[in-house]
Amino acid sequence: MSSINQVANSITIYGGLPIFICGTLGNLLNIRLLWRTRHNPCAFLFLVTSFINCIVLFYGLFTRILSTGFYLDWSASNRIWCKTRTSFSQASFYISFTCTCLASIDRFLVSCRQEKYRKLSRLSIAIWAVILSIIFWLALSIPYLVYLELLPNSSTGVISCSLVRNDAFSNYQKYFSFPVYYGLLPSTILTITGFLTYRNTNKLQIGRQRQVVQKQLTSMMLLQIPIILFSTLSYVIFTEYSTFTATMVKSANQGDVELMIRNIVSITCYIAFACPFFVFFASSKSFRQEAKILFLCRKPAILQRNQIQPYSTSALRKIRSISTRINQMPSYYTTRVNNIKPITINEK
Known part of the structure; x- marks a missing residue:
């Protein structure tokens, strides 16, 4: 094994394991701490996002650590796992981003001065939006169940989980599905709604209006947006670069550099799914207090002395x-x- 491959494997192991462990524990803590406020539309969306993030970290990151770092690739030997891993990981990626975008839209609606927009922030609408998004993304992942098979590599002969040759679906995946659904669409929605929410929040000067905005949930959402944009856009840009330059002749040094960058961006893209707990903890005082009560195994005091x-x-x-x-x-x-x-x- 070359030294560059060893470094790439080390990046996957020592960079991926902390993200997986901290992200999984953080999302489980989110589920525990947000369960009491699940009747709030934004908190409900955060709750669903945390649950989906656990699936993303397991199907996406943990299996990547096993296959790349420890050479335990179950998808190369099990046909069912080959099909379900890719389809469910893709669907969970998109469902998580959809719930995050819905939470950002909810914060924008709550920050509006017009009552007709604020009335759209309802739990029933959030529940139906989540249900429809889950159905939509699961249906969109069905082609992976059809076209993924255990196929030998044409050059090395090693069996791997690959797409059956289908030019239409391959082009759809490379040039539309991945860059739009994973990169352009959520980035645009989060950027626009985040900017509008920030602008509306600054315009509200009356104390009563500030309470309506629910400042803590808004700050929890706004701080999460730049982290998501940074971790996802870098991965999308480099993946599209690799797709468009796949037919170019590259030197060995350039190939090694691109391998290193590919491993780095493939690991850092999961930061978006591992960071919510730490963002909530840093931005919300009440969330920190509830987390402290949970960590110290204390019962919340209803009434203080005097x-x-x-x-x-x-x-x-x-x-x-x-x-x-x-x-x-x-x-x-x-x-x-x-x-x-x-x-x-x-x-x-």
């Missing part, structure tokens, strides 16, 4: 009706009522 007990909605209505009656009372009754102090919870 904290005034909050009123419920029904209690507030009663208070308003009482205050209306108080305004109609004589002055000496009003003085006595105003001397009433709120009930506090003692330290014991």
Whole structure:
């Protein structure tokens, strides 16, 4: 084995394993921490994205580490695994990006001043959008189940999982499916919605409007966008470069350099699927507090010491009706009522 192949394998192992381990644990923690807020449309989309990211990291990154780093390529010996691995990994890639784009669109709708746009941010719409996207991408991955087979290499004779020769599907995959669905479409949606959300958020100056925007979920989404763009676009650009220059005669040094770059961008593209937990942890104070409670195995304190007990909605209505009656009372009754102090919870 040449030294360049050893370096490439080392990059795959020592760069891929930390991303896989940290990303899988982070996405599982996201599922645990976001489960309580799953009725919020954006939090629900983050929850689904974290679940799909676990599938992406297993089908895509973990199997790549085994095949490239440890030479354990199950797809070269098992026909069913050959077909399902590629089809499910492709579908999970696109489903994850779709859910992220839907979350970005939801943040834009919530940040709008017009009420008709804010009303579109509903849990029912988010659920149906996720269901339809899953059906769409799974249906679009069916050709991989048909055209993938265990075929011997024409030059080396080694059996590998390859596409049956089909020029139409091959051209569709190289020049349209991968660059558009993986690169151009999600990048455009995330860039436009992220910019519009940031602009709308800066325009909201009133405190009540800032609460409507749900600043923490918005910051969680906005910080995630540049990481996704960086990790995916580099992979798409280099893959398309390799496709267009496949017929060119290249020197040995150029081939070695491209092999190194291919391994690096193939590993870094999974950062987009491994980073959500760390982005949420860095951008949201409440998320950090809940993570701290989970890590330390503590129960969340509902009421702190000497904290005034909050009123419920029904209690507030009663208070308003009482205050209306108080305004109609004589002055000496009003003085006595105003001397009433709120009930506090003692330290014991």
